[in-house]
Amino acid sequence: MSSPNSAGRLARLAAVLCAGATLATGGCAPNVHSSAIRGTGYIRLDDVVKHHPLYAQLTQLDDAIAAINLQVVAPQVPLSAKQITAQVAVLNGQLRAAQDRANKILAQKQRDYARREQQAVSAALAAAGVRGSGASAAQQMSGASAQQAAQAEQAANADLMAYQQNVIAQDNAASSSVAKQLQTQAAQKYRAKAEQLQQNETDLSLRLTQQDAATRLAVKMKLNNLALEPDARKQAQAQLAALAAKESAALGAQRNADEATLRAYRADLDRQTGGAIRSQVGAITAQTRVKLEERRDQVGSQLRSLGPPSLPANLPPNVQSRIAAIHKQFISQFQADASKTVAEYNDTKTDLDRQFAALHGADVGATGAAAKELQALQKRRSDLYQQIVAQAERDARRVAKDQGFSIVFVNVWAAAGGYDLTSQVIKDIESQHE
């Protein structure tokens, strides 16, 4: 006769039996040889991968790959050939305007300096008490030579300016190429180091979980026993928590150490790269300075060869030397002033050069670097995926062996029979990593 009590006892007995089976096989195993299963199992690998503890890292890699793919598309989007032609025309217009502006300013400055020199000479003559024909002749001579000197200076300065532009442009291009190259090298080194450390962390994480897998599984099985005494259950739970804490601490310590290593490495790289850039750019700038100084000296000597204004012989020597000094002073002031205008023009030109380069796809190099990074990320992704799949398959093989399956497939298209081992494998993987 059956009664509620006996039914309850039967249910408890069933639970205990089931728990016993759990200890033996890791769960209430299916009848794998039934007509529906025929000893055949399968796992949905994609679902197992999604439950793996390293899936978050896999997703991060996928995101990084997708981001690069998205960025690589970008340069094709914004401008058509027609738009580029129109923008080049605008930039060319801006460049011509900048050149004209610089030339006008220089011409105006030359006139101003010539006028002021003439006034200074007159004042010097007046102060020296030179009057009449001597003064007039001196002024005329000075005026005439000032005009000649101004013309010569104008030509020489235009020449110097063109030369400066050319040399500075070369300097800029060389410096920026060197800096870019060194920075790219540094970025590659940093990335390689970061990847290496991340790989170490991944390896450690796997190693730790594998080390404790057997213990963890044993404890989990014990916990699955419904008849386990509360004290023993607490103890088992504490044991699991201790395992998790131990692994987490080891991983945390490794991460902290890696972060510190990476920070130090970054600082070191920055120092090295900064030093190398300063040294190489310094050498280029020094060469440029030497070239410009040589050219300035040449121009200066050409201008000096025109000599100070030839003055009448009857001028006292101190007045002659005073006038020569005034001439020298104005030439040097003009040159300094003109250099500022040239520098301003060069700044504008450099900026426009950058815009030209961007328009003509000068960031093609970035695409090359992106392609390299993409390749590295894809390799890391593939390695990590293989690692995850290998573990999933190992676990599936173990479950299949424990439960007596004859064959287990992955990635089946559809199932009309067989036994889906996916959730068991997921549970197994999760229990090892909890």
Add this chain to the structure above:
Amino acid sequence: MKIRSAILFAGALSATTWMASGAIAADLTDVGYVDQADVANLPVFVNANRQLASYKSQLDGQFNAQVKHVKTDAERQQLALQFQQQLQDKQREIVGPLLQRAQLAIAAVSSTRNLSVVVDKRIVIYGGQDITRDVEAVFTSPQAITPPVATPPPSEIGFVDQTVLDGVPKVQTANSAMNQFETTQRQVYAARMAQARSSSEKQQILQQFNKTVADKQDQLLKPLVDQTRSATSAVARKKNLVLVVDKADVISGGTDITADVQNELAK
């Protein structure tokens, strides 16, 4: 008494069912697999691939020289097709006989072992019969391989040809719409990405892009995938198959249910 009789009857029924299933349901033991990557590493295949690579490199040189003289995209496409055809002809000439011999070797071993299906190693993770070494031994032997007289026994492992299912009009339309949508969105989000200044902004744009594409996939493709899987399961049940795999993973034997699934989908 009645209860006791019922229990006894249930016990008898259960024993009958157990015995019946034991009699009918023998485990699948006639499934073999081959490690195709291992076979591809046999010296004859390595040499053949080397020859083919060298021929391809010659063709690439010729193509690059000739493509300079073409004026339109259509001409370029025509030229590319012509070279592609040449490469395929050479591939048939060099690798074709080897693949044919490999197929014969697999069929011979499969027949000897009475296998109903031979699949690629990558889809079997436990059990099954690994026939790779046997196949390699037959393949590399100097003798001619005699094709087996008997056809493989009927298999409870079915397969579908995914490429054929992709050709079903509604699947084709959905795939094409999805590709177009993704291309357009890629350009839209790439432009936004180019404007982004911080990495968090870029991350946000990427997430939006992924979500937009995923939502569209759910809308356009998921119903079709579900429909195809359910049609495949229905056909598999009708034909008493245990599992259905992709044709690309089947090397020999198996039950082809592509046409049946195609018909189900066309309904």
